[in-house]
Amino acid sequence: MALALAAPALAGGNLYTRAQQLFLDLGLPPWIFAILVAAVKVALILVFILLNVLFLIWLERKLGGHLQNRLGPVYTGPFGLLQTVADALKVLVKEDVIPAAADRWAFIVAPFIAFVPALMIWLVVPFGPGLQARDLSIGVLYVAALSGLIIPSLLTAGWSSGSKWSLLGAFRAGAQLISYEVPLLLAQLAVVVWAGSLSLNDIVRAQQQGTWFILLQPVGFIVYLIAAIAELNRTPFDLPEAESELVAGFNTEYSGFRFAIFFLTEYANLLTSSAIAATLFLGGWSGPWLPPFVWFLLKTYVFVFIAMWVRFTLPRLRVDQLMNFAWKLLLPVALLNVVVTGAIVAL
Amino acid sequence: MSRPVSLVPFVPATRMQDAEALARAARRIEEAAARLDPKLELQPQVRTDGWLELSVRRESLLEVARMLRDRLGYDYLLLLTGVDWEDKGFQVVLHVQNLSSGERLVVTVNIPRDDPRCPSVTSIWPTANWHEREAWDLLGIRFEGHPDLRRILMKEGWIGHPLRKDYQDTRPPRERLPRPVR
Amino acid sequence: MDTQIEPRTAGGEEIHTEEIMVNMGPQHPSTHGVLRAVLTLDGERITGVDCDIGYLHRCFEKVSEKLTYPQIIPYTDRADYLGGMTNELAFVLTVEQALGIEVPRRAQFIRVIMSELQRIHSHLIWFGTFGLDLGATTPFLYSFRDREVISDFFEEVSGARMMYNYMRVGGVRNDITAAWVEKVREFLRRFPAYLQEYDDLLTGNPILKARTRGIGRIDAATAIAYGASGPVLRASGVAYDLRKNDPYLVYDELSFEVATATEGDVLARYRVRLKEMRESARLVQQALEGLPEGDFLGKAPRIIKLPPGHYYGHVEGPRGEVGCYIVSDGDRRPYRLHWRAPSFVHLQLLPIMAKGHFMGDMVAIIGSIDIVMGEVDR
Numbered sequence: 001m002a003l004a005l006a007a008p009a010l011a012g013g014n015l016y017t018r019a020q021q022l023f024l025d026l027g028l029p030p031w032i033f034a035i036l037v038a039a040v041k042v043a044l045i046l047v048f049i050l051l052n053v054l055f056l057i058w059l060e061r062k063l064g065g066h067l068q069n070r071l072g073p074v075y076t077g078p079f080g081l082l083q084t085v086a087d088a089l090k091v092l093v094k095e096d097v098i099p100a101a102a103d104r105w106a107f108i109v110a111p112f113i114a115f116v117p118a119l120m121i122w123l124v125v126p127f128g129p130g131l132q133a134r135d136l137s138i139g140v141l142y143v144a145a146l147s148g149l150i151i152p153s154l155l156t157a158g159w160s161s162g163s164k165w166s167l168l169g170a171f172r173a174g175a176q177l178i179s180y181e182v183p184l185l186l187a188q189l190a191v192v193v194w195a196g197s198l199s200l201n202d203i204v205r206a207q208q209q210g211t212w213f214i215l216l217q218p219v220g221f222i223v224y225l226i227a228a229i230a231e232l233n234r235t236p237f238d239l240p241e242a243e244s245e246l247v248a249g250f251n252t253e254y255s256g257f258r259f260a261i262f263f264l265t266e267y268a269n270l271l272t273s274s275a276i277a278a279t280l281f282l283g284g285w286s287g288p289w290l291p292p293f294v295w296f297l298l299k300t301y302v303f304v305f306i307a308m309w310v311r312f313t314l315p316r317l318r319v320d321q322l323m324n325f326a327w328k329l330l331l332p333v334a335l336l337n338v339v340v341t342g343a344i345v346a347l
Numbered sequence: 348m349s350r351p352v353s354l355v356p357f358v359p360a361t362r363m364q365d366a367e368a369l370a371r372a373a374r375r376i377e378e379a380a381a382r383l384d385p386k387l388e389l390q391p392q393v394r395t396d397g398w399l400e401l402s403v404r405r406e407s408l409l410e411v412a413r414m415l416r417d418r419l420g421y422d423y424l425l426l427l428t429g430v431d432w433e434d435k436g437f438q439v440v441l442h443v444q445n446l447s448s449g450e451r452l453v454v455t456v457n458i459p460r461d462d463p464r465c466p467s468v469t470s471i472w473p474t475a476n477w478h479e480r481e482a483w484d485l486l487g488i489r490f491e492g493h494p495d496l497r498r499i500l501m502k503e504g505w506i507g508h509p510l511r512k513d514y515q516d517t518r519p520p521r522e523r524l525p526r527p528v529r
Numbered sequence: 530m531d532t533q534i535e536p537r538t539a540g541g542e543e544i545h546t547e548e549i550m551v552n553m554g555p556q557h558p559s560t561h562g563v564l565r566a567v568l569t570l571d572g573e574r575i576t577g578v579d580c581d582i583g584y585l586h587r588c589f590e591k592v593s594e595k596l597t598y599p600q601i602i603p604y605t606d607r608a609d610y611l612g613g614m615t616n617e618l619a620f621v622l623t624v625e626q627a628l629g630i631e632v633p634r635r636a637q638f639i640r641v642i643m644s645e646l647q648r649i650h651s652h653l654i655w656f657g658t659f660g661l662d663l664g665a666t667t668p669f670l671y672s673f674r675d676r677e678v679i680s681d682f683f684e685e686v687s688g689a690r691m692m693y694n695y696m697r698v699g700g701v702r703n704d705i706t707a708a709w710v711e712k713v714r715e716f717l718r719r720f721p722a723y724l725q726e727y728d729d730l731l732t733g734n735p736i737l738k739a740r741t742r743g744i745g746r747i748d749a750a751t752a753i754a755y756g757a758s759g760p761v762l763r764a765s766g767v768a769y770d771l772r773k774n775d776p777y778l779v780y781d782e783l784s785f786e787v788a789t790a791t792e793g794d795v796l797a798r799y800r801v802r803l804k805e806m807r808e809s810a811r812l813v814q815q816a817l818e819g820l821p822e823g824d825f826l827g828k829a830p831r832i833i834k835l836p837p838g839h840y841y842g843h844v845e846g847p848r849g850e851v852g853c854y855i856v857s858d859g860d861r862r863p864y865r866l867h868w869r870a871p872s873f874v875h876l877q878l879l880p881i882m883a884k885g886h887f888m889g890d891m892v893a894i895i896g897s898i899d900i901v902m903g904e905v906d907r
Contacts, residue, residue: 068670164551168573168888235664236736242664245889247557315736316664318889319573398841424756425843426869430856440854442841446753446769453839474756477877485590500583500906509591510865 045122053267057084060267060308067312091263094256101162102253110160111254111261114153117146118268125275126201128285128292139200140192143276144185147231150269151177154240157262158250169249172319173240177231179326184227186334190220190341191280200276204284212283219337221281223330228273229307230326233266236314239322274303369393372450376401379418380411387411391452398442400453405465408456409492412441412471420445421452424472427479429486431512436460437488441468441475458488467493485510548576555584559662559892562902566879566891573888578880582873585906593866598624598698598833601866605853606692608868609904611654614647614683615846617696622777623842623853624698627835635823636700637778641816642713643683643695644778644844645809649720650679651847652802652809655899659799660731662896663740668731675723678716685709699829710817717817720810724803732803741796745882745894748793755881756874759849761898764801765793771845783815795890795897802899834861848872848899870904 023033065072073080124139126132158170191213195206214221230237241249251262278299285292373391380389391399403411415421425442441454467490469475479490480499487508506517551568554560563584569577593601605620606613653676660668680690687693752765770787772780788804790797835857843852849871856865875898882894
């Protein structure tokens with residue numbers, strides 16, 4: 001068994017196989033190596049996400065500042081780049097307040113229910129050719145399943161806070177996320193139909209050979225864009241945490257470290273949605289001249305920029321308008337898009 | 348909710364010095380009052396600042412107010428408040444206006460200090476609601492027939508009515524911190 | 530506006546639902562201060578509103594009974610802290626009218642300029658906060674950029690950016706200089722472009738229209754019955770403006786339009802205020818053109834004692850009719866002073882406007898009334 005594994009490794013001789021050979025030579029069982037590889041991958045992805053989230057928060061403030069006639073952060077570090085670090089440190093040393101009326105355990109657990117799936121999605125995101133933790137054959141389905149997990153988290157947070165504002169925010173979150181999940185999935189479905197595969201890697205390759213799906217699926221992209229912004233609870237769909245209506249919605253009662261986790265999740269999700277959008281519609285890592293990883297980042301940040309731009313431009317919708325928009329406009333359009341795509345592919 | 352909306356046209360304003368207009372308005376009030384009830388004996392006086400002043404007895408306030416709004420078109424209550432005249436009792440003061448003609452009028456009601464009751468005009472000018480609550484809160488004038496006479500500015504359970512001239516703060520004096528030594 | 534809760538059924542059985550009571554304020558981002566509104570909600574729909582005010586009560590009227598007339602002027606600033614100039618004006622006009630003082634023409638023009646700048650100033654703040662209420666953060670920064678300029682103007686003439694203490698019985702405290710006039714002219718030249726920016730940012734936005742059209746509607750009859758004034762009354766189709774209907778200062782010599790709308794909803798009040806800013810800019814322009822030379826502070830008695838009697842004076846403030854009712858017994862201090870605050874009156878309309886609408890509309894409605902709690906609680 002060990003020899004059979006080692007044989008091709010000796011022939012190949014890249015870093016991965018050489019490391020594997022070293023392990024086998026030392027007489028360690030292969031599962032330790034598998035765990036180690038997985039740990040390194042997780043660590044790399046975690047670092048990637050956290051660094052990006054730090055940058056995203058800075059970008060949001062800087063971009064918001066410039067869109068609003070002001071400078072944004074300037075004092076901490078060059079261009080205020082260390083502002084997020086300073087904020088994170090401040091938030092982490094704050095008192096962790098758990099309200100007396102709160103359902104204690106649910107209150108404590110809720111932020112993590114949101115945070116963990118946000119990280120797990122990155123398992124299947126292709127950063128470049130071969131740069132993927134796991135190329136699941138059901139990649140798109142996996143992403144959809146995990147991104148749906150944020151709903152129970154928000155409901156738990158809102159319910160367990162023991163505050164009416166939080167509860168209202170949680171109700172809104174539940175209704176909104178479930179509504180927008182449907183057009184979001186339908187938009188992804190059209191891409192899947194076109195590419196003929198659920199694997200994100202295959203979808204990128206399909207675009208590499210043909211054209212980007214944003215050209216073949218413009219309607220799908222717009223539906224995805226709108227639904228994703230709604231999924232992310234960002235203006236104009238930020239009703240679950242509408243600060244002028246519900247104080248802060250489901251996270252009204254959260255403070256300190258737990259609030260930071262929610263905050264982090266929000267931006268991690270923004271990054272995730274952007275990465276998925278770049279993969280599904282903008283050709284993922286494919287592109288000329290630049291290294292694939294750079295292309296991937298660039299495309300991701302295009303989407304991020306659009307989301308931030310929209311946030312600082314538009315007012316907020318109302319609950320009923322939000323629902324009407326999802327079910328009466330976005331859903332039929334997305335459905336029609338899938339049908340038309342299917343017809344074209346069949347022909 | 349689709350009631351017609353009317354645009355009230357501009358009217359030449361009754362300037363404060365326009366004695367003729369004031370006299371005309373006074374005559375209209377007298378005539379209307381005589382038709383309503385000759386026993387009212389309403390005599391509008393011209394005040395120094397150009398407002399007509401009409402002193403009304405407490406019992407007939409509701410009747411007169413309804414006449415003012417329905418017959419004479421004083422549809423707009425500017426403010427309602429009270430004055431504490433100490434031994435002469437309280438006075439409830441209403442400033443009303445006829446929006447379409449620009450006529451303005453002050454209605455005063457004198458009420459005794461030991462029996463500070465006054466009929467509420469909320470049913471005639473709904474805006475009086477909070478004004479009356481404020482007058483009750485700060486001056487202790489009890490408006491009878493008011494739908495919801497609660498304190499409005501002071502907190503619930505406050506003792507006394509602060510705008511009365513004889514108001515004494517019943518709270519124990521607050522402890523003062525010693526001045527910081529420089 | 531059916532406030533009856535419809536019974537919900539599932540599988541033929543009626544589901545029992547309950548209304549919830551929510552305390553909105555006194556600490557809430559959108560109650561513009563310390564308004565506490567106790568909302569009864571059926572889901573997100575508002576079935577009842579009860580306003581609880583008084584959190585900012587500072588005994589203005591009681592304190593005034595202990596102060597001489599000139600001493601009261603700075604206190605009026607603090608009633609409606611976003612309309613200091615018009616508040617002071619309401620007070621000094623009442624005192625001057627009681628004394629029968631003639632104010633120099635230059636002072637009257639300066640007062641017009643200050644009132645109208647104050648109106649723009651206040652409406653700019655309203656515009657920004659209204660955008661915030663609706664979830665648009667950017668207009669706030671834009672309107673505050675422009676409001677800063679007006680604050681600087683006020684600072685230059687009075688030394689303060691909010692609590693001016695600028696009006697005096699008989700005139701104003703400081704004269705305005707030619708350099709100041711030139712700066713205001715420069716501002717007015719740029720102001721139309723600013724307004725255009727606001728239109729681009731917010732007015733043309735379909736989300737804004739969807740959020741405001743048909744919301745918080747009151748008709749003319751209700752508005753009059755509830756004593757509404759200012760933009761709230763004018764948006765309901767009643768062209769009542771004290772600057773036209775009871776002209777004070779030199780308003781009858783200046784030409785301007787009264788901004789009106791007939792719908793009576795949030796959008797109508799929004800449009801009326803935007804139009805008013807334009808008209809106010811025109812008024813300032815005209816007043817600057819016609820600014821005569823002369824005294825800025827006329828003759829007034831050294832010790833001001835009002836003859837015994839009742840006096841009522843009013844001006845058109847940014848929020849509506851600001852009234853000052855003074856009862857004098859001939860002393861240096863008023864025997865009784867009552868302040869007619871438009872926000873206090875308008876707040877009574879809130880339950881009527883909000884009933885049957887959604888929670889999210891509540892903040893739009895509060896924003897459209899443009900309340901200042903300092904004035905409500907005095």
